[in-house]
Amino acid sequence: MSDSAATMKRKVVIMGSPSVGKTSLTQQYVAPPTYNASYYPTIEDTSHKTVTYNGVQYECEIIDSAGLEEYSLFPGKYGIGVHGYILVYSITSRQSFEMIPIVHDKILDYAGLEKVPCVVVGQKLDLQSERAVTTAEGEALAKKLNAGFIESSAKDNKNVSKAFDVLLAEMQKEYNPAPEKKKSSWWSWGAK
Numbered sequence: 001m002s003d004s005a006a007t008m009k010r011k012v013v014i015m016g017s018p019s020v021g022k023t024s025l026t027q028q029y030v031a032p033p034t035y036n037a038s039y040y041p042t043i044e045d046t047s048h049k050t051v052t053y054n055g056v057q058y059e060c061e062i063i064d065s066a067g068l069e070e071y072s073l074f075p076g077k078y079g080i081g082v083h084g085y086i087l088v089y090s091i092t093s094r095q096s097f098e099m100i101p102i103v104h105d106k107i108l109d110y111a112g113l114e115k116v117p118c119v120v121v122g123q124k125l126d127l128q129s130e131r132a133v134t135t136a137e138g139e140a141l142a143k144k145l146n147a148g149f150i151e152s153s154a155k156d157n158k159n160v161s162k163a164f165d166v167l168l169a170e171m172q173k174e175y176n177p178a179p180e181k182k183k184s185s186w187w188s189w190g191a192k
């Protein structure tokens with residue numbers, strides 16, 4: 001995973017309950033406009049996209065994983081060498097929302113980390129009349145997990161690339177932060 005001067009490689013895994021729209025989100029991002037109303041459960045798919053975010057070019061490897069249930073074993077290959085995670089629930093399913101902290105805990109446990117760049121994505125934003133999780137609840141959970149947050153609709157292609165941008169921002173904070181501004185020292189107080 002070496003980074004060339006021009007392009008940085010970023011490996012991203014998309015995780016969450018079955019049928020929340022992980023594949024639809026990925027496909028809409030990688031090859032828009034792509035939306036399929038039929039449901040085909042994923043085993044695993046990998047796709048690639050090169051994007052420029054905040055002046056940096058990233059070559060992203062995006063792994064769309066199989067839907068996880070509460071008692072699924074965490075697939076170890078998703079805990080190694082991964083730069084960031086997109087944790088997806090559906091705004092129409094509380095069960096899928098409740099899976100988010102469980103998946104997040106599994107990632108940290110497996111990787112032995114205290115923090116990892118993540119974005120929590122509330123998918124199926126077009127299904128407002130079936131909403132079961134409020135935006136405020138989503139935001140509060142993401143804050144608790146130290147993650148970014150956005151609601152999206154793969155169907156309407158709403159906030160799809162923004163979801164990836166939020167993760168790129170989280171990864172930039174973690175792996176290539178802006179140089180810290182010089183802190184003032186005690187003796188500089190009052191000095192002009």
Ligand SMILES: Nc1nc2c(ncn2[C@@H]2O[C@H](COP(=O)(O)OP(=O)(O)OP(=O)(O)O)[C@@H](O)[C@H]2O)c(=O)[nH]1
Nearest residue numbers: 018019020021022023024037042067124153154155
């Ligand atoms: N209304 C609506 N339906 C969606 C949206 N995204 C996905 N779907 C539908 O939800 C179903 C599941 O979508 P997938 O993208 O296959 O979900 P997944 O999370 O990848 O599913 P698994 O492979 O089982 O993990 C499909 O019928 C999609 O058409 C969305 O934004 N809005």
